[in-house]
Amino acid sequence: MNIGMIGLGQMGWHLAKNLSAAGYPVVGFDPRPDSGERMAQINVTAAASPAKLAAATDAAVLMVLNTEQADAAVWGENGYAAGADKGDTLIIMSSLSPVYVRQLAARAEGKFQVLDAPVSGGVEGARAASLTIMASGPAALQSALGPVLRAMGKNVINVGVDVGLGATMKTINQAMLFAALASASEMVVAGVKAGLDPDTIIKVISISSGGSWALEHRVPLAWQTDYVSGATLAIAAKDMRSAIELVDDLGTSATLAREVLRLVDIGMARHQGKGDDPMMVEIIEQLSDFYIKPRSV
Template sequence: MAMKVGVIGLGSMGMGAALSLLRAGHDVTGCDMRQAARDEFAAAGGAAAARAADLPEDTEAVVVLVVNAAQTEAALFGEGGAARRLKPGAVIVSSATMAPDAARALSAEAEGRGFLYLDAPVSGGAVKARAGEMTVMGAGSDAAFSAAQPVLDAIATRVWRLGSEIGIGATVKVVHQLLAGVHIAVAAEAMALGIRAGADPRALYDVVTSAAGNSWMFENRMARVLEGDDAPRSAVDIFVKDLGLVTEMARGLDFPVPLASQAQQLFTAARAMGQGGKDDGFVIRVWQAMTGIKLPGDA
């Protein structure tokens, strides 16, 4: 069933979701402040708007793929938000990484205005987003899942229904980000150590990716390091934020997370070096700054 859908945030994941929805036959409007993002989506055949408040009237579903809870709240309920353009009973698919309490607060606001709400963080990266193959960590009512089903079918190949309690989707995503952030940091540490010790970076990469020490993050992020490709599919700044959510959630539970905390400090160090907007695998530049190693992509 074709739907009138808005996608707020045409970044690496949001653009992929918007294009996947368009490809599935939905009437899609993509919203982003950046002209270049709007132009890219318009060139693919979609409608584009600078503000969420400019979505078509009676939009039936909106996917929010911005950076955090504050941006989600502004995009939905702020002065330039989408709420006034949504059809009564429309479903909000809230996919930014945020704290569980923030997800619950947004859900309460949405439901108070007569909308359905899915706490639905996503994973998969830009490539899977563009292929419509993301993983959704969803929580919400049966009615919300039913209303969002055509959207979910277009953007994801795996939709986890984690229950009706809003916040559990956000919780699972925060735990996932603990693993993702630590994996990236340790991948960079291992590659940097190998370079410092005189191993050929390409050979090291080939050995690790064929052996038990491999991880998806090592294989994906260190491939970019080998090429010197620091264009941000997911930026250092994202893991400064997301690992902050990990430590915040853990602190509220009196739960120690020493590995996540150390990884967050490494991403924070990269940000302090001016690398916050670079691809997150280039947290390796922290070790470069400390030890003077030459990275494979250095001129």
């Protein structure tokens, strides 16, 4: 089975590398000028367009940033849809809104198959092939592509047969992640200002009832790597908007999600859309007029 990878950024590059290492012939597409050279390093053949990639593969992974990039890659001129046939499958591993994923699958009907399979675990999980993959789609399709998914992730979980349920699971996961990150950032800043050592806070809370993945793996990067994680604040903003779109569509509450998005937008405005998600700590530091790691004058 020939596999395509549309989007070879930090996540897609590692996914393509792991698929190649598992023995799959991999064809990649990425619009960045140096993408061909980078693909050659991991034995991935570069395609001139998503359409050319579709024509050369049986299934292709979509790993792009947002719906705009997804639209261009799938439906744009020389997009995936232009080269795919009914037997081909587009595996959506990007974190896209459930509403958009359902619309994409409906539009693809009769043209190509869609497997909704977003991931959790970040760049670290992509590198180690230890991602959690939340797959939704027809049972037969999930079964046929199971080995492909397992080459990229440790935990491949069937969350339903309806395309869009995977995206829903990922969306609520992301909202919980960033809410936990915001809460942890607030309390760590408060604890340090009160006189506690930040690393001691992480050590104690991580083995206590207030612990979270965000506390262990993101908050300490504020002072350990100067807010660098490899996962951007722009992704946080996009994911929180997807969460709010979901709950608005369902008519459920999103009080906390809206406040987290407000905080993320503060950071986005301050840094012109740049920076990684540990910037959540900096946002709280700025609002508190207190920095865990004193700034040089």
